[in-house]
Amino acid sequence: MASLLEGQARPIRLADIAKAAGVSHGTASNVFSRPEIVRAEVRERVKAVAEQMGYAGPDPKGRLLRAGKVNAIGVATTEPLSYFFDDPFARVMMAGISEACDATGAGIALVSAANQEKLAWNIQSALVDGFVLFCIEGGSRLVDLTRERRLPFVALELGFQDETVSAIGVDNVAGARLAARHLAELGHRRFAVLSLGFADNRTGFVTPEVVRSAVYTGTRDRLAGYFEELSRFGIDTAKIPVYETENEEKSTRAGLQAIFASGEPPTAILAMSDRMALIAIDWLRGRGLNVPGDVSIVGFDGVPDGALSTPPLTTIAQPITEIGRRAARMILDHDGAVRRETMGVEFVVRGSTGPAPKA
Amino acid sequence: MASLLEGQARPIRLADIAKAAGVSHGTASNVFSRPEIVRAEVRERVKAVAEQMGYAGPDPKGRLLRAGKVNAIGVATTEPLSYFFDDPFARVMMAGISEACDATGAGIALVSAANQEKLAWNIQSALVDGFVLFCIEGGSRLVDLTRERRLPFVALELGFQDETVSAIGVDNVAGARLAARHLAELGHRRFAVLSLGFADNRTGFVTPEVVRSAVYTGTRDRLAGYFEELSRFGIDTAKIPVYETENEEKSTRAGLQAIFASGEPPTAILAMSDRMALIAIDWLRGRGLNVPGDVSIVGFDGVPDGALSTPPLTTIAQPITEIGRRAARMILDHDGAVRRETMGVEFVVRGSTGPAPKA
DNA sequence: AGCAGGATTTGAATCGATCCAACAAAAATG
DNA sequence: CATTTTTGTTGGATCGATTCAAATCCTGCT
Known part of the structure; x- marks a missing residue:
C-alpha cells in the first residue's frame, strides 16, 4: 500500500x-x-526489494547519459511522418534500414516536421547516434541543420554539390541513358520529361538557366543522361519539354496537362520517378490514350507498385533496399570518414513501353 | 585548427x-x-564562443535526464522492424499514429526484436514516454514486458482477457456477424474459416478446446460472431472447418490446402484478416477456381490493398487510421486511467462475394 | 547619497544511472 | 600461519544539461 x-x-x-x-x-x-x-x-535480496517497491528497472534516461550511445538511428525528412509509411520508395528504403538495424539491435527514430522551426527542433533534440536523411524538398536545409548536430549522417537519394557530406546515391547518368536509349531504339522521337526538383519549391517548365543552377545534382544528372543519349540519336534535346514537379499528384498532373497542351504531343515520357510515371499512366488513361500504344513511359526508382500497375511499368530500378541497408550501416559503424557511394541501377523492361506509334 | x-x-x-x-x-x-x-x-558573446569552439548545441541526452520527458512514443511489436513498412495493416495504423504525433511534435521510436531477449532489452531500454503495442504473435509476452516499464501503454488490435491494460479494438463480434450474414444471405451454406491465432505459435484446424482456452479474445470473438450469425440460418457450425494460421503466406496456403482437401469444399470463406483473404483469392485463382463464381470470400480489416485486388475484396473495415490516432493520443495525453475503447466497423461490399453457386 | 525594484547572473542541487579505484573479506597458496 | 589471489562491495566522480533561490548589478527617484 x-x-x-x-x-x-x-x-x-x-x-x-x-x-x-x-x-x-x-x-x-x-x-x-x-x-x-x-x-x-x-x-x-536486492531484486526482491526492487520487486516489492515496484521498481521499474534502471531508467534508460539515466543510463543513456552515462553510456553516451543511444543505440538508435534517426531517419529524417522534411515530409510529414506519414511519408515513411505512405510513399513506396520510402517504404522500401525503410525496409533496408530496418534490416540493418534489426541485425545490430539498433532502434529507429523517425524525425520529421511540417514546419521549419519544428524541423530544426526535432533534429536538434532527437535522441540518436546519427541520421539518415531523406533529401526531398528542402534537402539542403535538412543537411545544414543536421550538420550542426555534429553527429554522423548520410544523405540519401538526391546528390548535392557538397562533397563534404556522406551520401549514397545511384548512377543517375547511366540510368537515365538506359531509359532514353530504350525509347529511342523503339523509334520514339518526340519526348517529354517529368522532372524532379532542381531547387526547392519550384515547379513548371524548366529553362537551361534552372538546370545550370541546380541544387539537386541528381536531377541534373538524370536530365543530362537523358539528353546525352537522345542527342546520339540525332534528337534535338533543346525542343524537349522538361516539367519540374513536386513528385506528387497535383503538380504532376499539371505538368502532363501542360505538356500535352502543345500541338505536337510526345510519344514518349521520361519520368524521373516511378511515382510520376504511375500518375502519368493514370492521367493518360483518363484522357483516352493508350499506354504503350500511344505513349510510352519509363519511370525511375523501381518501386514494387510499378510491377502491379496496368500496364506494368518499365523503369530504371535502384537497389533501394540495399541503399537503405548501407546507409544504416554507415551510421551504425561510423568511422569518422566521409563516404560517397554510387550504386548501379538495373533496367527493368515491363509493359509501359512499346514501339513509337506510326504517325 | x-x-x-x-x-x-x-x-x-x-x-x-x-x-x-x-x-x-x-x-x-x-x-x-x-x-x-x-x-x-x-x-x-556566448553564442560567438560556442560557434567558434564548434559547440553542437545542448546535448539532448543531458537535457533529457533533467526534463524527464522524451517526447516520443514507442511502437512495439514482436515482428521484425520491417513489419512496420511491409504490412498493409501496420502501415495504415502507423499513418494514424504518425498523424497524432505530428500534430503534437512528438517523435516515433520503432521497437521490435527477432528474439525474445532482444525484445525484452529493447522494451526496457527504449527512450520513450509510452508504448503502443501491436499485439500479434506473442502479444501477451509483449504486454507483460511492457508493463514492467511502468510507462503508459495501449494494446492494439487483439483483445486480451486482461482488463487491466488499456486497449483499443473493434467490435469483433458485430463485424464477424455482418460478414457471416452477408454470405448466408447470398445463399452460401458450406463455409470455412481462415482464423487468426487463438494462442501463440500454433496453426492448424481448431478444436472447441482451443477456442475455449483462447488467449486472444479478439480471435475468439470473431469466430463467435461468425458462428452466432450462421446458426441463425440453421447452419451447423460444428461442421465448419476453422484453420488457424499465422496470418502470412505459408500457413494460410497450407490452411487452404487442408480446407479444400475435403470432399465437400466450401463455397464461402470467412477470413479474419484481409491479408489471408487476399492470399486466398490468389490461391483459388491458381487452382482454377473463380472468385466469386465458385467461392466467395469476405476479409476483415479494410486495408487499402483490398480495394485493388482482382476481384476487389469484400471486407469488414476497421477504422484503422482512427485507431492509430487514438492510440497515440492515449499515450500523448495520458492521465493514468486505464481505458478500453471499442470502435465500430464498417461493412464494405466489393467484388469478392456473390451468390452461392447452384448445385 | 540612499534605496526600492526590476533585470541579470551565479552556483549549488538535481535528474538517474554507470564506472572504477580502493578497500574488505574470503579463499587459495606456500 | 603469513601471503597472495580471488571475489565482492563501496562510495566518489562523471555523463551534460536545467532549475531555482540567492546574490549582484543597474536605473530611476527622492
Missing part, C-alpha cells in the same frame, strides 16, 4: 532500492547491469 | 563554452534554452 502511494508520488530510483536493501548504489546498479558479479544472496 | 583537434578529442560541453565565455553554466544554459532572459551582449 505504502509502495503504491510512493509510486504515485515519484518514481523509485535505483538509489532508493539500494538504500532499502542496505547496499551501495554501485552494487544495486550491478544487480541489474552485471548480475553475475554480485553475490547470489545479495542479488536476490 | 585547435578547435578541430579538440572536437576530435571529446565533444564540447556547455560547461566548456561557459568557462571560455566567462559566464556561469547557468547563464550559458539560458543562452540556448531561454535566450530572451539573458542580456543581448552576453548572449551574443
Whole structure:
C-alpha cells in the first residue's frame, strides 16, 4: 500500500532500492547491469526489494547519459511522418534500414516536421547516434541543420554539390541513358520529361538557366543522361519539354496537362520517378490514350507498385533496399570518414513501353 | 585548427563554452534554452564562443535526464522492424499514429526484436514516454514486458482477457456477424474459416478446446460472431472447418490446402484478416477456381490493398487510421486511467462475394 | 547619497544511472 | 600461519544539461 502511494508520488530510483536493501548504489546498479558479479544472496535480496517497491528497472534516461550511445538511428525528412509509411520508395528504403538495424539491435527514430522551426527542433533534440536523411524538398536545409548536430549522417537519394557530406546515391547518368536509349531504339522521337526538383519549391517548365543552377545534382544528372543519349540519336534535346514537379499528384498532373497542351504531343515520357510515371499512366488513361500504344513511359526508382500497375511499368530500378541497408550501416559503424557511394541501377523492361506509334 | 583537434578529442560541453565565455553554466544554459532572459551582449558573446569552439548545441541526452520527458512514443511489436513498412495493416495504423504525433511534435521510436531477449532489452531500454503495442504473435509476452516499464501503454488490435491494460479494438463480434450474414444471405451454406491465432505459435484446424482456452479474445470473438450469425440460418457450425494460421503466406496456403482437401469444399470463406483473404483469392485463382463464381470470400480489416485486388475484396473495415490516432493520443495525453475503447466497423461490399453457386 | 525594484547572473542541487579505484573479506597458496 | 589471489562491495566522480533561490548589478527617484 505504502509502495503504491510512493509510486504515485515519484518514481523509485535505483538509489532508493539500494538504500532499502542496505547496499551501495554501485552494487544495486550491478544487480541489474552485471548480475553475475554480485553475490547470489545479495542479488536476490536486492531484486526482491526492487520487486516489492515496484521498481521499474534502471531508467534508460539515466543510463543513456552515462553510456553516451543511444543505440538508435534517426531517419529524417522534411515530409510529414506519414511519408515513411505512405510513399513506396520510402517504404522500401525503410525496409533496408530496418534490416540493418534489426541485425545490430539498433532502434529507429523517425524525425520529421511540417514546419521549419519544428524541423530544426526535432533534429536538434532527437535522441540518436546519427541520421539518415531523406533529401526531398528542402534537402539542403535538412543537411545544414543536421550538420550542426555534429553527429554522423548520410544523405540519401538526391546528390548535392557538397562533397563534404556522406551520401549514397545511384548512377543517375547511366540510368537515365538506359531509359532514353530504350525509347529511342523503339523509334520514339518526340519526348517529354517529368522532372524532379532542381531547387526547392519550384515547379513548371524548366529553362537551361534552372538546370545550370541546380541544387539537386541528381536531377541534373538524370536530365543530362537523358539528353546525352537522345542527342546520339540525332534528337534535338533543346525542343524537349522538361516539367519540374513536386513528385506528387497535383503538380504532376499539371505538368502532363501542360505538356500535352502543345500541338505536337510526345510519344514518349521520361519520368524521373516511378511515382510520376504511375500518375502519368493514370492521367493518360483518363484522357483516352493508350499506354504503350500511344505513349510510352519509363519511370525511375523501381518501386514494387510499378510491377502491379496496368500496364506494368518499365523503369530504371535502384537497389533501394540495399541503399537503405548501407546507409544504416554507415551510421551504425561510423568511422569518422566521409563516404560517397554510387550504386548501379538495373533496367527493368515491363509493359509501359512499346514501339513509337506510326504517325 | 585547435578547435578541430579538440572536437576530435571529446565533444564540447556547455560547461566548456561557459568557462571560455566567462559566464556561469547557468547563464550559458539560458543562452540556448531561454535566450530572451539573458542580456543581448552576453548572449551574443556566448553564442560567438560556442560557434567558434564548434559547440553542437545542448546535448539532448543531458537535457533529457533533467526534463524527464522524451517526447516520443514507442511502437512495439514482436515482428521484425520491417513489419512496420511491409504490412498493409501496420502501415495504415502507423499513418494514424504518425498523424497524432505530428500534430503534437512528438517523435516515433520503432521497437521490435527477432528474439525474445532482444525484445525484452529493447522494451526496457527504449527512450520513450509510452508504448503502443501491436499485439500479434506473442502479444501477451509483449504486454507483460511492457508493463514492467511502468510507462503508459495501449494494446492494439487483439483483445486480451486482461482488463487491466488499456486497449483499443473493434467490435469483433458485430463485424464477424455482418460478414457471416452477408454470405448466408447470398445463399452460401458450406463455409470455412481462415482464423487468426487463438494462442501463440500454433496453426492448424481448431478444436472447441482451443477456442475455449483462447488467449486472444479478439480471435475468439470473431469466430463467435461468425458462428452466432450462421446458426441463425440453421447452419451447423460444428461442421465448419476453422484453420488457424499465422496470418502470412505459408500457413494460410497450407490452411487452404487442408480446407479444400475435403470432399465437400466450401463455397464461402470467412477470413479474419484481409491479408489471408487476399492470399486466398490468389490461391483459388491458381487452382482454377473463380472468385466469386465458385467461392466467395469476405476479409476483415479494410486495408487499402483490398480495394485493388482482382476481384476487389469484400471486407469488414476497421477504422484503422482512427485507431492509430487514438492510440497515440492515449499515450500523448495520458492521465493514468486505464481505458478500453471499442470502435465500430464498417461493412464494405466489393467484388469478392456473390451468390452461392447452384448445385 | 540612499534605496526600492526590476533585470541579470551565479552556483549549488538535481535528474538517474554507470564506472572504477580502493578497500574488505574470503579463499587459495606456500 | 603469513601471503597472495580471488571475489565482492563501496562510495566518489562523471555523463551534460536545467532549475531555482540567492546574490549582484543597474536605473530611476527622492
